[in-house]
Amino acid sequence: FVFTRDQVLRIxxxxxxxxxxxxxxxxxxxxxxxxxxxxxxxGLPVDARVPFHNLQAVKVxxxxxxxxxxxxxxxxxxxxxxxxxxxxxxxxxERSNNSFSFSSYHTIxxxxxxxxxxxxxxxxxxxxxxxxQSYEKRLLYVLKVGGVNRPAxxxxxxxxxxxxxxxxTGVWTANKIATEYGKxxxxxxxxxxxxxxxxxxxxxxxxxxxxxxxxxxxxxxSINAGSSCRGVDPNRNWDAGFGGPGSSSNxxxxxxxxxxxxxxxxxxxxxxxVLSHGNVKALLSIHSYSQMLLFPYGYKxxxxxxxxxxxxxxxxxxAALAPLHGxxxxxxxxxxxxxxxxxxxxxxxxxxxxxxSYTFELRDTGHxxxxxxxxxxxxxxxxxxxxxxxxxEHIRDNPY
Amino acid sequence: MQRRSAARLSPLLLLLLLLLxxxxxxxxxxxxxxxxxxxxxxxxxxxxxxxxxYLNYRLGSPSALRALGQVRKATVKPIPGIGxxxxxxxxxEDYKSSQNVGTCxxxxxxxxxxxxxxVNINCTYTKxxxxxxxxxxxxxxxxxxQTKPITGNDTPDSYGHIxxxxxxxxxxxxxxSSYLMWEKSTENLGYFMAQVKNVKQWITKDDSIxxxxxxxxxxxxxxxxxxxHLRVIWTPGHPLxxxxxxxxxxxxxxxxxxxxxxxxxTNGIFNEEEANF
Numbered sequence: 001f002v003f004t005r006d007q008v009l010r011i012x013x014x015x016x017x018x019x020x021x022x023x024x025x026x027x028x029x030x031x032x033x034x035x036x037x038x039x040x041x042x043g044l045p046v047d048a049r050v051p052f053h054n055l056q057a058v059k060v061x062x063x064x065x066x067x068x069x070x071x072x073x074x075x076x077x078x079x080x081x082x083x084x085x086x087x088x089x090x091x092x093x094e095r096s097n098n099s100f101s102f103s104s105y106h107t108i109x110x111x112x113x114x115x116x117x118x119x120x121x122x123x124x125x126x127x128x129x130x131x132x133q134s135y136e137k138r139l140l141y142v143l144k145v146g147g148v149n150r151p152a153x154x155x156x157x158x159x160x161x162x163x164x165x166x167x168x169t170g171v172w173t174a175n176k177i178a179t180e181y182g183k184x185x186x187x188x189x190x191x192x193x194x195x196x197x198x199x200x201x202x203x204x205x206x207x208x209x210x211x212x213x214x215x216x217x218x219x220x221x222s223i224n225a226g227s228s229c230r231g232v233d234p235n236r237n238w239d240a241g242f243g244g245p246g247s248s249s250n251x252x253x254x255x256x257x258x259x260x261x262x263x264x265x266x267x268x269x270x271x272x273x274v275l276s277h278g279n280v281k282a283l284l285s286i287h288s289y290s291q292m293l294l295f296p297y298g299y300k301x302x303x304x305x306x307x308x309x310x311x312x313x314x315x316x317x318x319a320a321l322a323p324l325h326g327x328x329x330x331x332x333x334x335x336x337x338x339x340x341x342x343x344x345x346x347x348x349x350x351x352x353x354x355x356x357s358y359t360f361e362l363r364d365t366g367h368x369x370x371x372x373x374x375x376x377x378x379x380x381x382x383x384x385x386x387x388x389x390x391x392x393e394h395i396r397d398n399p400y
Numbered sequence: 401m402q403r404r405s406a407a408r409l410s411p412l413l414l415l416l417l418l419l420l421x422x423x424x425x426x427x428x429x430x431x432x433x434x435x436x437x438x439x440x441x442x443x444x445x446x447x448x449x450x451x452x453x454y455l456n457y458r459l460g461s462p463s464a465l466r467a468l469g470q471v472r473k474a475t476v477k478p479i480p481g482i483g484x485x486x487x488x489x490x491x492x493e494d495y496k497s498s499q500n501v502g503t504c505x506x507x508x509x510x511x512x513x514x515x516x517x518x519v520n521i522n523c524t525y526t527k528x529x530x531x532x533x534x535x536x537x538x539x540x541x542x543x544x545x546q547t548k549p550i551t552g553n554d555t556p557d558s559y560g561h562i563x564x565x566x567x568x569x570x571x572x573x574x575x576x577s578s579y580l581m582w583e584k585s586t587e588n589l590g591y592f593m594a595q596v597k598n599v600k601q602w603i604t605k606d607d608s609i610x611x612x613x614x615x616x617x618x619x620x621x622x623x624x625x626x627x628x629h630l631r632v633i634w635t636p637g638h639p640l641x642x643x644x645x646x647x648x649x650x651x652x653x654x655x656x657x658x659x660x661x662x663x664x665x666t667n668g669i670f671n672e673e674e675a676n677f
Binding site for chain 1: 449467468470560595
């Protein structure tokens with residue numbers, strides 16, 4: 001089918017008899033009129049595609065019956081060609097970022113290539129920094145959102161590789177931050193005050209292992225001297241209460257703290273980055289599952305000096321999260337709410353002057369656990385966003 | 401009409417619930433001197449889950465499985481020489497739909513010497529019991545009609561997907577694992593069923609449903625993933641029969657079996673009749 005020089009006429013019938021005429025016209029097979037908007041009632045527009053060689057006859061008919069019309073499409077084929085080209089351009093775009101879907105779980109390669117796409121799409125806002133290498137020499141990437149050196153918020157997802165909802169939420173959230181800048185007034189005000197550093201695949205070796213071999217792998221993949229068991233729990237390896245009973249000294253255990261603090265390059269890279277930056281005001285570490293918002297300490301029962309403020313902010317954050325999908329979170333200090341945990345990231349950051357140190361435990365509460373269905377990725381990310389915004393707004397409004 | 405189970409809606413219970421704020425300080429409930437816990441505390445949530453494991457096992461009904469909603473009140477009383485007794489009030493949700501299905505009052509006694517916690521639990525149930533019985537029966541019929549035994553791996557899979565054909569088998573695994581998790585729970589160790597690694601149905605000559613499972617339990621706070629072989633034999637309306645054998649990464653192995661006659665009494669009188677099967 002070719003539609004070269006076919007036209008689309010917009011016809012305005014004002015009387016019932018005119019509508020009847022138009023219907024009869026449509027039934028004349030030789031004219032091959034194709035109604036895009038059929039004749040229905042007086043006053044409603046009628047759109048008719050008329051083949052080129054019948055245009056004159058149709059126009060004469062309309063004129064002689066005083067039925068006004070105008071040309072809305074001059075050349076249908078031209079219109080089709082333009083549309084086809086636009087589709088090809090959009091498909092090329094999709095291919096170049098692998099038709100990235102936020103409601104699916106992805107591999108490292110897919111996430112890393114998407115990160116490059118995000119940077120390319122937002123060159124003035126987002127940049128990618130390499131902060132180190134994993135044990136197996138994978139590159140550790142951090143997305144920086146913001147501008148010149150300002151107070152900063154650090155966010156990490158995927159430090160425990162089996163918590164797949166966290167890396168997926170990280171991707172959605174990074175995208176949200178980049179796309180809402182300049183649109184959402186509150187976020188724009190936040191980004192005009194603070195920078196955000198976002199490490200999405202914080203434990204790439206573990207993550208690759210969950211895809212290739214063992215979906216339930218939690219730790220890093222470092223080799224432990226004198227043991228056949230690999231890996232250190234990257235959230236027991238920080239220098240805060242390191243080695244205490246809230247972690248294990250057995251290399252085969254899931255909460256093995258490692259030979260010494262910051263022995264894991266995945267952890268050391270963050271420590272070095274945060275300390276050399278010198279102006280990080282918040283550290284938000286995202287985990288799953290349990291639906292909790294936790295603040296220090298995990299390594300001792302004594303409340304932190306800022307307990308009141310952190311507790312109040314946590315209450316507000318979970319209250320902001322709940323209404324969207326009815327998801328209920330509990331909150332409190334790590335040791336009171338989840339369990340004693342020694343050598344954790346947020347305890348280290350708090351003890352290093354970073355007041356706003358929080359651990360998120362995302363969905364769910366045990367039904368699917370680590371194996372959260374992909375259909376819950378976007379709802380989880382959307383609700384977590386509301387809690388993150390609450391915290392970031394508070395940080396913006398309470399500089400220290 | 402009423403099932404011989406712990407989930408009974410009785411006028412007395414309703415009255416008790418209504419008078420709960422007053423009753424809490426009197427009667428069988430602990431005197432105010434005992435330690436009240438934050439409702440968000442892990443010990444309270446953990447004890448509530450133990451009570452629910454026991455309930456889910458005793459009800460033995462895949463359509464009436466319950467999950468923890470929210471803890472409303474929790475108190476712990478140390479009993480010198482014996483252990484710690486938790487007094488709990490919590491809401492529950494339907495395991496599949498997450499709809500609120502009622503409130504429970506429970507006591508959980510963690511004993512120093514015997515590993516298995518002693519549970520006493522009473523719940524309201526807002527789901528239509530006739531409906532759940534019918535749902536159980538359609539489950540049962542579907543499974544009985546299998547000429548080829550159901551087998552499967554990784555349920556849910558890495559992406560959280562449960563094959564619709566494996567749903568009944570998965571629900572029965574949750575019910576069977578509840579026994580296992582109740583048995584293994586201590587005041588400090590809690591469990592979730594993370595995945596059914598493997599399922600195999602045995603076609604029986606009698607009217608029972610018989611499944612062999614390899615389940616993965618997630619242990620808190622150690623974060624260990626524990627593999628257990630589970631054998632579950634089910635006939636609707638009858639107590640669940642469960643046999644298990646667990647192996648962890650650290651090579652601790654434990655086994656046990658239950659036939660639905662275990663007592664949940666907290667008076668120190670244990671009537672255990674574990675039938676062999």
